[in-house]
Amino acid sequence: MPRLHLGDWVDSGVDWLVAHLSWLFDAVKAVVEGMYDGIDAVLTAPQPLLLAGILAVLAWWLRGLVAGVLSFAGFALIDSLDLWDQAMSTLSLVLVATLIALAVSLPLGIWAARSRAVSATVKPVLDLLQTMPSMVLLIPAILFFGMGVPAGVVATLIFALAPGVRMTELGIRQVDAELVEAAEAFGTTPRDTLLRVQLPLALPTIMAGVNQVIMLGLSMVVIAGMVGTGGLGGAVNEAIGQLDIGLGFEAGLGIVVLAVYLDRLTGALGTRLSPLGRRAAAKARTTAWSHRPRPAVAVACVAALALVAGGLGVFGGPSGTAEATGENVGRGKEVKLGYIPWDEGIASTYLWKEILEQRGFEVTTTQYAAGPLYTGLATGQVDVQTDAWLPTTHAEYWQKYGKRLDDLGRWYGPTSLELTVPSYVKDVNSLADLRNKSAEFHGRIVGIEPSAGMMGLLKDKVLQEYGLKGSYEVVDGSTPAMLAELKRAYAKKQPVLVTLWSPHWAYARYDLKKLKDPRGAWGKGDGVHTVARRGFAEDNPEAGRWLKDFSMTEQQLTDLEARIQQAGKGKEQDAARAWLADHPGLLDKWAPVDGGAADSKAAAATDSRAAG
Amino acid sequence: MSARLEADHLFKVFGRRQGEAVERLRAGADREELRADGTTAAVIDVSFTVDPGQIFVVMGLSGSGKSTLLRMLNGLLEPTAGHVRFDGRDLTALGDRELREVRARKISMVFQHFALFPHRSVLDNAAYGLAVQGVPRAEREKRAARALELCGLAGWETSWPDELSGGMQQRVGLARALATDADLLLMDESFSALDPLIRRDMQDQLLTLQKTLKKTIVFITHDLNEAMRLGDRIAVMRDGRIVQNGTAEDILLRPADDYVASFIQDVDRSRVLTAGAVMDTSVTADAPLCRCETASPTTPFAELCAISARVPHRVSVVDGAGRLVGVVPQQRLVGFLGDGPADPVPCDAPDGKVAAHA
Numbered sequence: 001m002p003r004l005h006l007g008d009w010v011d012s013g014v015d016w017l018v019a020h021l022s023w024l025f026d027a028v029k030a031v032v033e034g035m036y037d038g039i040d041a042v043l044t045a046p047q048p049l050l051l052a053g054i055l056a057v058l059a060w061w062l063r064g065l066v067a068g069v070l071s072f073a074g075f076a077l078i079d080s081l082d083l084w085d086q087a088m089s090t091l092s093l094v095l096v097a098t099l100i101a102l103a104v105s106l107p108l109g110i111w112a113a114r115s116r117a118v119s120a121t122v123k124p125v126l127d128l129l130q131t132m133p134s135m136v137l138l139i140p141a142i143l144f145f146g147m148g149v150p151a152g153v154v155a156t157l158i159f160a161l162a163p164g165v166r167m168t169e170l171g172i173r174q175v176d177a178e179l180v181e182a183a184e185a186f187g188t189t190p191r192d193t194l195l196r197v198q199l200p201l202a203l204p205t206i207m208a209g210v211n212q213v214i215m216l217g218l219s220m221v222v223i224a225g226m227v228g229t230g231g232l233g234g235a236v237n238e239a240i241g242q243l244d245i246g247l248g249f250e251a252g253l254g255i256v257v258l259a260v261y262l263d264r265l266t267g268a269l270g271t272r273l274s275p276l277g278r279r280a281a282a283k284a285r286t287t288a289w290s291h292r293p294r295p296a297v298a299v300a301c302v303a304a305l306a307l308v309a310g311g312l313g314v315f316g317g318p319s320g321t322a323e324a325t326g327e328n329v330g331r332g333k334e335v336k337l338g339y340i341p342w343d344e345g346i347a348s349t350y351l352w353k354e355i356l357e358q359r360g361f362e363v364t365t366t367q368y369a370a371g372p373l374y375t376g377l378a379t380g381q382v383d384v385q386t387d388a389w390l391p392t393t394h395a396e397y398w399q400k401y402g403k404r405l406d407d408l409g410r411w412y413g414p415t416s417l418e419l420t421v422p423s424y425v426k427d428v429n430s431l432a433d434l435r436n437k438s439a440e441f442h443g444r445i446v447g448i449e450p451s452a453g454m455m456g457l458l459k460d461k462v463l464q465e466y467g468l469k470g471s472y473e474v475v476d477g478s479t480p481a482m483l484a485e486l487k488r489a490y491a492k493k494q495p496v497l498v499t500l501w502s503p504h505w506a507y508a509r510y511d512l513k514k515l516k517d518p519r520g521a522w523g524k525g526d527g528v529h530t531v532a533r534r535g536f537a538e539d540n541p542e543a544g545r546w547l548k549d550f551s552m553t554e555q556q557l558t559d560l561e562a563r564i565q566q567a568g569k570g571k572e573q574d575a576a577r578a579w580l581a582d583h584p585g586l587l588d589k590w591a592p593v594d595g596g597a598a599d600s601k602a603a604a605a606t607d608s609r610a611a612g
Numbered sequence: 613m614s615a616r617l618e619a620d621h622l623f624k625v626f627g628r629r630q631g632e633a634v635e636r637l638r639a640g641a642d643r644e645e646l647r648a649d650g651t652t653a654a655v656i657d658v659s660f661t662v663d664p665g666q667i668f669v670v671m672g673l674s675g676s677g678k679s680t681l682l683r684m685l686n687g688l689l690e691p692t693a694g695h696v697r698f699d700g701r702d703l704t705a706l707g708d709r710e711l712r713e714v715r716a717r718k719i720s721m722v723f724q725h726f727a728l729f730p731h732r733s734v735l736d737n738a739a740y741g742l743a744v745q746g747v748p749r750a751e752r753e754k755r756a757a758r759a760l761e762l763c764g765l766a767g768w769e770t771s772w773p774d775e776l777s778g779g780m781q782q783r784v785g786l787a788r789a790l791a792t793d794a795d796l797l798l799m800d801e802s803f804s805a806l807d808p809l810i811r812r813d814m815q816d817q818l819l820t821l822q823k824t825l826k827k828t829i830v831f832i833t834h835d836l837n838e839a840m841r842l843g844d845r846i847a848v849m850r851d852g853r854i855v856q857n858g859t860a861e862d863i864l865l866r867p868a869d870d871y872v873a874s875f876i877q878d879v880d881r882s883r884v885l886t887a888g889a890v891m892d893t894s895v896t897a898d899a900p901l902c903r904c905e906t907a908s909p910t911t912p913f914a915e916l917c918a919i920s921a922r923v924p925h926r927v928s929v930v931d932g933a934g935r936l937v938g939v940v941p942q943q944r945l946v947g948f949l950g951d952g953p954a955d956p957v958p959c960d961a962p963d964g965k966v967a968a969h970a
Contacts, residue, residue: 182727184688186741186792187716200731275731279772 040092048079061298062268074257090231097156109168126162147376152224160216167209171202207270330361338382345387350572414525420500430516450476465521615661622694627651654680656852669843677852720789724801728773735769741792759791779810861889885913891938
């Protein structure tokens with residue numbers, strides 16, 4: 001069979017689209033971002049419990065008292081888990097994706113219901129969009145729309161579109177043909193036939209489609225979290241990356257609360273909207289628990305709560321973290337830091353967020369998977385990332401995007417890649433010892449993502465070098481899965497052989513043994529580099545210089561990592577600030593300002609004197 | 613009086629190469645030949661006229677093309693060839709918008725399975741046609757309520773279609789058709805889905821309404837008894853063609869072919885025939901000149917039998933002006949109850965003794 005170069009065509013097609021249709025993507029991006037920002041602003045403006053109250057009244061109105069009480073409890077739970085902002089950003093994302101999906105799928109479904117040709121064309125396209133693995137769509141979405149919400153919304157949208165179109169078409173086609181004929185026989189225009197007969201009767205089916213759209217949208221938020229949409233999806237990804245089962249469960253529970261709420265609410269909305277559903281509901285016996293307020297009461301409740309919310313919103317000041325001290329070099333200039341949820345990445349990113357904010361920059365930090373992060377840097381969506389493992393681990397990304405990036409130099413190193421066993425595995429100390437020991441490890445090396453550079457190195461070179469090929473199978477998986485496997489085996493004191501690298505927190509948490517590599521098959525270690533988008537250092541000469549000159553010792557890094565781990569989720573920057581405060585002089589060493597240091601010290605002295 | 617509705621050589625062909633198919637049908641090809649080529653001829657060369665105030669029944673079995681024919685009359689289906697004229701206007705030449713206007717104001721329709729909108733109340737259903745015309749709510753509800761009252765549904769306005777029995781639902785359908793004050797009513801097997809007793813009621817009600825409303829009605833049915841009861845004229849369709857078009861008596865007494873004849877075997881003639889159909893018009897010279905009871909040409913057969921039993925001789929049939937138009941001998945009455953009029957055969961025992969053949 002000749003090799004069909006389909007992939008190449010897709011590649012060049014995507015390149016062409018990026019080059020020629022960027023105006024379109026920019027427009028779409030602007031619309032999506034505008035909608036998202038608007039909805040998110042509204043949702044995050046009031047006090048969480050007030051908004052929970054508003055959402056509960058909606059549930060009470062549409063479904064009854066029990067639903068109202070449970071929704072309030074659910075949202076209060078989210079708030080008490082400190083996930084309110086993430087939940088609201090996820091809710092905004094889902095709402096935007098749903099609105100756009102409906103704006104596309106309803107007309108398309110109606111069109112498909114009226115024309116067999118359209119129906120036959122649309123069907124395979126929908127199949128393709130729905131079944132194509134969503135990660136495959138995510139990378140082109142980043143190229144088109146950049147990192148963040150728009151790419152996430154578009155990926156969600158594409159995935160969630162299909163049921164909207166299908167159910168609309170089905171609903172309309174299911175309407176009794178004699179009814180449509182009756183409408184026509186009385187001289188109804190096609191438009192009125194649609195509006196007065198077909199849509200009202202198709203409404204229950206269409207609403208089932210809307211419900212499906214929302215549910216699929218929610219199921220996509222975790223994947224969308226990988227491209228920096230933040231929200232609960234981001235929290236879940238972060239938790240997975242850190243093997244933080246508790247946080248993962250909490251964020252997952254938040255998604256469940258949102259899902260159940262939206263599911264029940266859209267179901268009830270379908271009943272309220274459809275004339276037949278309204279009749280059925282009116283016939284049903286009402287009890288105290290299913291009692292629903294009249295619309296006027298519900299509207300009044302929502303309005304009252306909204307007014308209170310608005311009032312509090314006006315008087316409650318924002319609680320920011322950024323306070324510039326010393327010389328204001330940044331003058332509010334924005335710097336976008338991206339990071340992979342690896343410990344040294346988190347530590348250095350929040351360290352620099354604190355440093356840059358103290359120097360007057362506006363800093364945003366967003367978490368990404370490695371691939372999207374490099375794509376974001378290459379397209380200028382992200383300014384800087386501090387966790388590039390070069391030249392080996394991130395070699396593929398560097399090969400692809402290196403020409404569009406600036407390497408600001410190594411700040412930590414060398415790192416090393418290795419195979420690791422728990423210390424209780426006594427008889428294995430070096431890679432050479434692994435020969436004839438495959439039975440002990442069931443012939444398995446627990447690997448990480450097959451795309452990771454070290455996996456290629458392991459399969460192609462390391463096993464070869466030590467004659468282990470054939471006796472060991474490298475299990476492809478993911479970093480969290482590998483760590484979970486390590487944790488499980490460690491708890492039972494079973495022998496286990498994993499791929500690992502240093503620095504890694506696992507070495508601090510468990511008693512592990514790096515297998516020696518006498519033949520140097522893993523190669524020399526990487527350095528952890530800071531990488532910026534092309535031109536960042538020219539645009540921000542001071543910050544560029546600071547980042548270029550930055551370096552950390554192992555002592556400093558592990559100390560900072562430990563601090564951050566101790567402080568816990570959501571307090572990374574506080575930990576970095578405290579750590580900086582404990583190490584006076586580092587700030588001025590890493591971010592020197594001409595004369596600024598003296599001034600700030602003087603100012604600090606004045607302050608303390610005034611306080612005293 | 614000019615015709616209200618005229619069908620002029622209508623053809624309806626579904627499938628490929630329709631124009632060619634019509635040419636072949638005109639040249640005498642039959643349905644089966646065309647079916648082999650993937651074209652279906654539903655209606656073939658149908659022409660008829662309907663006078664104002666008339667009930668025109670199209671009778672045929674399923675697949676005979678009667679429903680397709682009906683849908684061409686109000687433009688729901690466009691004829692492949694031929695013309696439909698309504699009050700002298702060629703509907704086939706109208707654009708979509710004008711055609712909708714005609715359907716909204718002049719022609720309404722009653723469906724086999726009622727086709728009531730389940731998401732509208734009875735009143736809103738009856739008012740639907742008026743809503744399409746853009747009649748203001750208050751007025752259309754008044755008119756719809758009046759139409760419902762005519763159909764015997766006063767007091768059911770706020771009910772929903774699924775709360776009504778089949779017969780009542782079809783009354784709503786009828787009210788919906790009547791509410792627009794359309795001149796032409798198309799009824800597509802409208803009573804076929806009802807059980808027999810209800811069906812009779814509905815037929816009676818339609819006839820009662822027709823006495824006062826004097827609509828022009830085209831009624832589709834597969835039931836010849838219904839056709840005979842309702843129809844001023846009846847067209848019998850078979851395989852897309854009209855095989856006979858005439859009054860109930862024409863069809864009963866002079867079936868055009870064996871197909872029609874096979875249909876009328878099951879018909880209760882005594883319900884259909886009248887004195888005018890049964891009477892002997894050739895022997896008026898020696899008609900009785902007594903003052904005995906007489907019949908009129910419209911006297912139903914059953915009543916004629918009753919008169920004949922009371923009168924010792926032939927019954928005279930007298931028209932509105934008192935002129936004698938025919939006579940009905942008793943023997944002829946009995947003959948009609950049988951297979952048809954028969955001339956008496958001479959008896960070999962003229963004294964009237966009853967003899968048994970050995």
